[in-house]
Amino acid sequence: MALLTFSKTVLKNLFSEPETLNYPATPREYPERSRGHIEIDIENCIFCGMCMRNCPPRAITVDRAKGTWTINRFDCIQCNYCSEVCPKKCLHIAPGYCEPGVEKVDSVIERPGGPLPMPKPPVKKPVPPKAPAAEDKKADEKAADSKAEDTKAETSGSTNPNVPRNDIDNCVFCTLCARNCPVDALTVNRAEKVWEVDEDTCVGCGMCVSNCPKKCLSIG
Amino acid sequence: MKSFHKSPWLIHYDASSCNGCDIEVLACTMPRFDVERFGIINTGNPMHADIFCVTGGVNDQNKDVVKQIYDQIPEPKVVLAIGTCACTGGIFKECYNILGGVDQVIPVDVYVPGCAARPESIIDGVVKALSLYQEKHEKMVKEGRGLPEDPALDED
């Protein structure tokens, strides 16, 4: 057994540089990857609501009608999952922690220029003669729609306004809508001329409508 | 009026947090952040404490413990909710045993968010709590419930 084994370390510490950071007098610098708070690039946000639905503590609220993206900083756990799921990659986590406060206030971020314009339904054109197969598919799609409605209790009426509809006569089955869908809710088969939307997966973001070259899709 | 808030003592209680924030509260008193240079001491006795640091969303079993510790701290006192769980319940607020935030049980003065709350933000929260602490004390003196501080102690 030895005595005073620690005295050497104590003496060394006495004459070495202080370990203590001079915080808060000197602000702290954080490493690049440090997860402090979530920032949004609101210009690019499509208000699809993926972050809201996937946030583990449900700290995010996305209001498409008002054009606001709200986060409760006192509820956020800085897990970065929202930016993982964001289809537009407009969310990212930045260093620097959230300030302590005496009240739990939400921080609301508004989209400059008001809410995102809702994609308008296309102007009705006289229906050109088309192959009857397309008409059948349309009927099939409607049947599938009503079947999906049955399983979803909150959807009333024959059509869900938050799900895109296709004017199948004008559709060229280019698959651009399916490729731009953030949640892979669309299935397009060019060979069999099938266009289907999975109502449960669809987030109603309108990405497909804005990407449609033929303007045959509509939402709302 | 410096002497009183020059050396606040804090007590920490873990009301069902994941341990992350508790360790960070402890890390504040360690060489790297060292809140003891401000005269802050982490005490284990509620009767000696001025600042109550609670971590975690309170559950059914420990809400009485939290209340009891709160009652044992002499007036004036400041409560700090440290960590997202203590603020709102955080990721655990959907759990069956979480009441959701310390403010469901005792009044909270300062909320320190973060999962886990960083030592820097805990220090900032304590600094914020100190000004509230001073206000509370002045109010008590006005109401005739407390003694004003000895001016001799204020001389630096």
Place this chain on the structure above:
Amino acid sequence: MSKKTIIPFGPQHPVLPEPIHLDLVLEDETVVDAIPSIGFIHRGLESLVEKKDFNEMVYVAERVCGICSFMHGMGYCEAVEHLMEVEIPDRAKYLRTVWCEFSRLHSHLLWLGLLADGFGFEALFNEAWRIREKVLDMVELTTGGRLISSVNRVGGVLKDITPDMQKAMLDAVDKIEKELKPVANTFLNDYTVKSRLCGSGILSKEDAIALGACGPMMRASGIEVDMRKTGYAAYDNIDFDVITSNDCDGYARCQVRIGELFQSINIVRQAFAKMPEGEELSVKPKGNPNGEYLMRVEQPRGEAFYYVEGSGKKILDRFRVRTPTFANLAPLVHTLKGAPFADIPLLVLTIDPCISCTER
């Protein structure tokens, strides 16, 4: 025969940052029985599995405990990966190993500090936590969080360790090793430390097996059990020996953990040397988990079980964790019997209790 007294210990106690309650039955100064009661930080997070899908559940699993957060996340991910038959990229396996060992370093240093505080050696406490900050700096540099890393996902990891970071980590490890040596020397050879730890809290080899101890508690009783030898992550390619001690007392547990600190440093170096290059960090799992799997992971405190059960849906049916401290509670109560009352806080500390894990 003297009168029996019951003294409550906790839940709010200065020596532990976490609440545990023990009813200690005393005869004079000697403890004859200890009745633990837990549940003060029970959150019921296993029930969240019914509300969150299996990808989101990673973030819940990480928050079982803030100290061994990375390993909880990894244990859950590995279990789901086995269920979905996903083979994660080799580089991700090594990255997981490196982060695992860093969390073991920080957990053991934390424990050493608390132990020193338990027997009143404040300077040693501060020194251990000072070294620990260096570990946390490296964890923050690479993962972005000081304690909760959030880099695991089902199918791999989210972030890479760049060559610059690798260099910083290896430098930090060298520095930690250098600074750890005098601290370890004090813990193992100092008169004051030895007089408090030697011969206290004896748990014989037979008792350790009968009571189902795990982790360093088991290894300090001379039993060679280490779940890392089962070869999860990249441990099957790493060369290391299981550290054991035959003294069976508090000092032996301290010895084992200090040995593991140096071992972790060695494993980090090995993992970096063997780590393959590659861009791919994760694979996207296809479909939903179906079936059940039990994953065993060696945490700083011992062996943890992760049981997951899925039925082909996005939301798992069941998620269950058995954590090491829960297993170590029975041996703890056994060691408390016959101990002097003043030794209780120290004996509670020698099992490295993590109540958050235990109660979830």
